Amino acid sequence: MGRTYTPREMLEKLISFNTVSDRSNLDLIAFVAEYLSSWGVTAHSVKDPTGQKAALFAMIGPEIEGGTVLSAHTDVVPVEGQSWSHDPFTAWEEDGRLYGRGAADMKGFAATILAKVPDFLKADLRVPLHIALSYDEETGCDGARRMIPHMLDRVPRPARVIVGEPTSMKVVTGHKGITVLKTRITGHPVHSSQLHRGVSAISVAAKLIGWLDGKTAENRAKADPECPFEPPYTTLHCGTITGGQAHNITAPSCEFVTDIRMLPGEAPADWVNAYRRFVDTEVLPGMRAVSALCDVEITELANVPGLGEEPDGLAEATARRLTGDNARNVVVYATEGGLFQHHGLSTVVCGPGSIDQAHQPDEFIELEQLDRCAAFLDRLVDGLSQLRS
Numbered sequence: 001m002g003r004t005y006t007p008r009e010m011l012e013k014l015i016s017f018n019t020v021s022d023r024s025n026l027d028l029i030a031f032v033a034e035y036l037s038s039w040g041v042t043a044h045s046v047k048d049p050t051g052q053k054a055a056l057f058a059m060i061g062p063e064i065e066g067g068t069v070l071s072a073h074t075d076v077v078p079v080e081g082q083s084w085s086h087d088p089f090t091a092w093e094e095d096g097r098l099y100g101r102g103a104a105d106m107k108g109f110a111a112t113i114l115a116k117v118p119d120f121l122k123a124d125l126r127v128p129l130h131i132a133l134s135y136d137e138e139t140g141c142d143g144a145r146r147m148i149p150h151m152l153d154r155v156p157r158p159a160r161v162i163v164g165e166p167t168s169m170k171v172v173t174g175h176k177g178i179t180v181l182k183t184r185i186t187g188h189p190v191h192s193s194q195l196h197r198g199v200s201a202i203s204v205a206a207k208l209i210g211w212l213d214g215k216t217a218e219n220r221a222k223a224d225p226e227c228p229f230e231p232p233y234t235t236l237h238c239g240t241i242t243g244g245q246a247h248n249i250t251a252p253s254c255e256f257v258t259d260i261r262m263l264p265g266e267a268p269a270d271w272v273n274a275y276r277r278f279v280d281t282e283v284l285p286g287m288r289a290v291s292a293l294c295d296v297e298i299t300e301l302a303n304v305p306g307l308g309e310e311p312d313g314l315a316e317a318t319a320r321r322l323t324g325d326n327a328r329n330v331v332v333y334a335t336e337g338g339l340f341q342h343h344g345l346s347t348v349v350c351g352p353g354s355i356d357q358a359h360q361p362d363e364f365i366e367l368e369q370l371d372r373c374a375a376f377l378d379r380l381v382d383g384l385s386q387l388r389s
Helices: 007-015 026-038 107-115 117-122 142-154 192-197 201-221 268-290 314-323 337-342 367-385
Strands: 043-047 054-060 068-073 092-094 097-099 129-134 160-163 172-175 177-186 235-243 253-262 295-304 329-331 346-349 364-366
Touching: 007 097, 007 107, 007 367, 026 043, 026 054, 026 107, 026 129, 043 142, 054 117, 054 142, 068 107, 068 142, 068 337, 068 367, 097 367, 107 117, 107 129, 107 367, 117 367, 129 142, 129 367, 142 337, 160 314, 160 337, 177 201, 177 268, 201 235, 201 253, 201 268, 253 268, 268 295, 314 346, 314 367, 337 346, 364 367
Parallel strands: 068 129, 068 160, 160 346, 172 329
Antiparallel strands: 043 054, 054 129, 092 097, 097 364, 172 346, 177 253, 177 295, 235 253
């Protein structure tokens, strides 16, 4: 029999692992695997191509279809450049809050799941509970993208997924998708006094960013007033840009990064293809008329589908019964929920903590939220033990 933890104690332990997305998470995964093994639960890991990161999934209960996946990501965002009052990887408590990087986003849910493992094992589960922990959610959901197919190949097909992102235990039934693009422009440098003989990569970037802004304006103008998202339309946004050599040289290169936040149901490829068509037909011909070496290279850095609302969705019905929340809640940030739904699994987002604390210095979670999440899981287990879920 393994060691028991309260959700708070487990959260302290998980916070102590520095799992910023540009670092390995293997120490945390090893701890979880050992903890589960101490309770007789076998965990399966799925490593990334470098072998320096891993996702983990495990099943508790009978090996039959119809179970519930409890999903969380193990990576956190960086702390550099933020003003923390304490070490962000050593949890501290003040005024009913537990502080530390990842406390809200989203180690609080993972900690509560893991702390409840002994209770899961004692329950008379009629269908299984699946624990799924991913990596690199913050940088494009690559961990879940690799883990989900492996999990579905190894375990009986689950009936529903609960992604425990911080929603203050409200039931979120939809979120936008995101596609991240890097555009690199190769211009033709000349002295700026001979501008007509060159191609400024910065000027080309300005034209492309103007196209992106124009599409956002078009979407705003035709937005459905009944759409529950805020804003209620797809947005195309340039977040970073670098380029140029000197004030008197037409820029030889420029690079910028764009995110496209799409309404559920919209195909990312449609937006990317429209952008490429504009480049190919309206931009490149003029550039190459000056120099054949001019180019515009578009690279997709991330692509996460939105979570669509499911009429009569099983995951939604379960979460609403367990929380009593019957409001229509959607969010504009992306989660791994869209990937689970893409694989045909009924999915909802519901977890402890506030998204307002995500990515902030002195990130915290109200301890009351951990208590609410633990009670939520108790009710879930009760339902799965009585075949009511």
